[in-house]
Amino acid sequence: MTEIDQTRKGELEFPRARAQIEAELESFMSGGQAGGMAEVPALSFEKGETRFAFPVNTISKEQTFDALNLIKDNIENIRVHTFEPGYLVFQDLGPSLYSNRQNPMEGIKFKFVSISSSHRIEIVRKGNLTQDELQACINIFRLFHPREGEAVDPARQLAELGVSVYQRAQDDQDHDQDAAGSGADDGQSGSQEQAGDSGAAPTAGFTRKHGFAGYKKTKQEVLESVILPLKHPEVFTNVARMTRGVETGVLPRAVLFEGPPGVGKTSMARIIAVETGIPMVYVPVENILSKFYGESAQNLGRIFDVAAAYEKVILFLDEIDSLAGSREGGLFEATRRVLSVLLRKIDGFDTRDGILTIGATNRTQDLDGALLSRFDTIIRFPLPNASERAGIFRRYARHLETGDLEQLARGSEGLSGRAIQDVCEYAERRWARTIIAGGGDLNASPPPAEHYLEITGEKSKKLENLENDDF
Ligand SMILES: Nc1ncnc2c1ncn2[C@@H]1O[C@H](COP(=O)(O)OP(=O)(O)O)[C@@H](O)[C@H]1O
Numbered sequence: 001m002t003e004i005d006q007t008r009k010g011e012l013e014f015p016r017a018r019a020q021i022e023a024e025l026e027s028f029m030s031g032g033q034a035g036g037m038a039e040v041p042a043l044s045f046e047k048g049e050t051r052f053a054f055p056v057n058t059i060s061k062e063q064t065f066d067a068l069n070l071i072k073d074n075i076e077n078i079r080v081h082t083f084e085p086g087y088l089v090f091q092d093l094g095p096s097l098y099s100n101r102q103n104p105m106e107g108i109k110f111k112f113v114s115i116s117s118s119h120r121i122e123i124v125r126k127g128n129l130t131q132d133e134l135q136a137c138i139n140i141f142r143l144f145h146p147r148e149g150e151a152v153d154p155a156r157q158l159a160e161l162g163v164s165v166y167q168r169a170q171d172d173q174d175h176d177q178d179a180a181g182s183g184a185d186d187g188q189s190g191s192q193e194q195a196g197d198s199g200a201a202p203t204a205g206f207t208r209k210h211g212f213a214g215y216k217k218t219k220q221e222v223l224e225s226v227i228l229p230l231k232h233p234e235v236f237t238n239v240a241r242m243t244r245g246v247e248t249g250v251l252p253r254a255v256l257f258e259g260p261p262g263v264g265k266t267s268m269a270r271i272i273a274v275e276t277g278i279p280m281v282y283v284p285v286e287n288i289l290s291k292f293y294g295e296s297a298q299n300l301g302r303i304f305d306v307a308a309a310y311e312k313v314i315l316f317l318d319e320i321d322s323l324a325g326s327r328e329g330g331l332f333e334a335t336r337r338v339l340s341v342l343l344r345k346i347d348g349f350d351t352r353d354g355i356l357t358i359g360a361t362n363r364t365q366d367l368d369g370a371l372l373s374r375f376d377t378i379i380r381f382p383l384p385n386a387s388e389r390a391g392i393f394r395r396y397a398r399h400l401e402t403g404d405l406e407q408l409a410r411g412s413e414g415l416s417g418r419a420i421q422d423v424c425e426y427a428e429r430r431w432a433r434t435i436i437a438g439g440g441d442l443n444a445s446p447p448p449a450e451h452y453l454e455i456t457g458e459k460s461k462k463l464e465n466l467e468n469d470d471f
């Protein structure tokens, strides 16, 4: 029974409409959908109005255009009822523009609603749905919930664009929950991070499992300005509301990691992805520039668009130095185009919560001013100091005595974390070779300290020569 008396062609009683929708969307309702069905769509009939509503992950311009196309398959005269950012409504004008059979204000409405990072679609209709309208509902639901096989996997699309995605495995998340329950930072990290780490609190969140020695100040900055705001945005928002009466503007939008090569900028970005559980889209800017020569700008734009399919995402632009001007003559035309796309996209991303852009560079001073100004926080990664070098040596040669580590630290001034790691790995290889040459005793001792000292000396000398070459 309907509450309006004009019956329209093909009109369905609500229970029948519901049965049809349920049958059509059975695979979604029963949770058999691998694509991940967050919530069962709600079909209701209340106060003379039929309402079909469901949340979606994103509403892109392309999707609304596709949706309009689908609606047109079943409903002929559609008008734009509202066209505002985050609120787009299409409405049916009735079967004929000149017939008065339907009050144009009562036609079915398709609403695409985005409020900050939450998106939903609502379809409302005074009275009952017609068969055509019902079909349009199902089609739109399908459009936003592609079936397995036709599902668009952003990680795969990104891979085609030369970009990989780091995502914390479910196992790790469970593990993390346990760790949090038992009291945050593991006790061992204190002993591992003796390079000035006395209290546990400031660097809580960085544990031994990350394998990142020293850098107390850098870690603290990363924790305060990146990890905690991403993990607990509501706390930061609340504080801002109390202090300034604003809801937004406290969460980081774009953070720049600056420091010489090999000091852990890339590693830190991965740690952030692990710690926050937010997927990190890793964009090696230099590769994008060389791989897609001529189409780099377009592809970079695509990368941002695809990444936007994630509800929360960290976009890591590694080695943005490749976008820096050369000392003599500014930028190439292609590079300039890439830069302008990048600026535009970072700005666009800015408007959405749950998205963080991290850039890494070792030539901050040469970066384009407009690009630099997009970053609201700059975090420095200096070369490691002596006690940090000892800590890094300890990471890669845990059998060495403290006295030896200190001596290695003194002899490795100017070496980055990566250089120290290289030294240690080289020492292992050379030692293994010695063992094999001597008959291959598997129970032989680990490489002695002198071995490391010698190789450190060679490496430091190489570094000096390199520096001299530069001048
Ligand atoms: N403080 C550190 N502790 C342990 N390993 C480090 C440290 N700094 C750098 N490394 C190691 O050096 C390597 C290079 O680091 P990376 O993050 O690529 O540096 P960057 O991106 O700054 O060039 C990594 O394998 C990392 O494990």
Ligand SMILES: [Mg+2]
Pocket (backbone or CB within 6 Å): 262, 265, 266, 267, 318, 360
């Ligand atoms: Mg790097």
